[in-house]
Amino acid sequence: EVQLVQSGAEVKKPGESLRISCKGTGYSFTSYWISWVRQTPGKGLEWMGRIDPSDSYSPSFQGHVTISADKSISTAYLQWSSLQASDSATYYCARQTYNYYYLDVWGKGTTVTVSS
Amino acid sequence: QTVVTQEPSFSVSPGGTVTLTCGLSSGSVSTRHYPSWYQQTPGQAPRTLIYSTDSRSSGVPDRFSGSILGNKAALTITGAQADDESDYYCVLYLGSGSVVFGGGTKLTVL
Numbered sequence A: 001e002v003q004l005v006q007s008g009a010e011v012k013k014p015g016e017s018l019r020i021s022c023k024g025t026g027y028s029f030t031s032y033w034i035s036w037v038r039q040t041p042g043k044g045l046e047w048m049g050r051i052d053p054s055d056s057y058s059p060s061f062q063g064h065v066t067i068s069a070d071k072s073i074s075t076a077y078l079q080w081s082s083l084q085a086s087d088s089a090t091y092y093c094a095r096q097t098y099n100y101y102y103l104d105v106w107g108k109g110t111t112v113t114v115s116s
Numbered sequence B: 001q002t003v004v005t006q007e008p009s010f011s012v013s014p015g016g017t018v019t020l021t022c023g024l025s026s027g028s029v030s031t032r033h034y035p036s037w038y039q040q041t042p043g044q045a046p047r048t049l050i051y052s053t054d055s056r057s058s059g060v061p062d063r064f065s066g067s068i069l070g071n072k073a074a075l076t077i078t079g080a081q082a083d084d085e086s087d088y089y090c091v092l093y094l095g096s097g098s099v100v101f102g103g104g105t106k107l108t109v110l
Helices: none
Strands: A003-006 A010-012 A018-023 A031-040 A045-051 A066-070 A077-078 A091-094 A101-104 A110-114 B004-006 B011-012 B017-024 B036-040 B047-051 B064-069 B072-078 B087-095 B098-101 B103-110
Touching: A003 A091, A003 A101, A010 A018, A018 A031, A018 A091, A018 A110, A031 A077, A045 A066, A045 A091, A045 B098, A077 A091, A101 B047, A110 B098, B004 B087, B011 B017, B017 B087, B017 B103, B047 B064
Parallel strands: A010 A110, B011 B103
Antiparallel strands: A003 A018, A018 A077, A031 A045, A031 A091, A066 A077, A091 A101, A091 A110, B004 B017, B017 B072, B036 B047, B036 B087, B064 B072, B087 B098, B087 B103
């Protein structure tokens, strides 16, 4: 079964660093891009950007986060060096095809809460 | 900046048909935008319904269909059921692997 398994919920303070993960199973991890999608409470979905795990190419990623991938363990990461309260959201990773450009498999989401 | 527009809310009667639309703030939506549609219920991850304008994702009932209507992408639900009450999002491809979400439509079945 194709799955994206995301890391668990996080509670952090402003200024702290954080890395959340997304592990792909049941498929060739380098054959699809991984996208990250953000959702703040009660709001809509926002595409943040994507990475090609085969070469870690990630064009024009939004905001002050860093995206990376380790193809040896089929895992993509979203990383903050200094969290802000406005980073509080649920973050979904999704597999993105590069023929029809849609998001075909979704992780369950990681909720990040940033509060002093 | 490209803005994708969707109706904020819509209601449909059980068994009825509803068409949700997805437009661009400037210009027309075409098949070159590879429109896709997603369903999300509260507390759940999105579920992929339609891709590449009118292709149904695996396991999606055929009462969900996608199309281009005029200058917009459209999602039509035929024979609406209570569990279709969800938020629906469209996504358009902008090029270079980038996509953008619409603001979503909250569908009420009553």
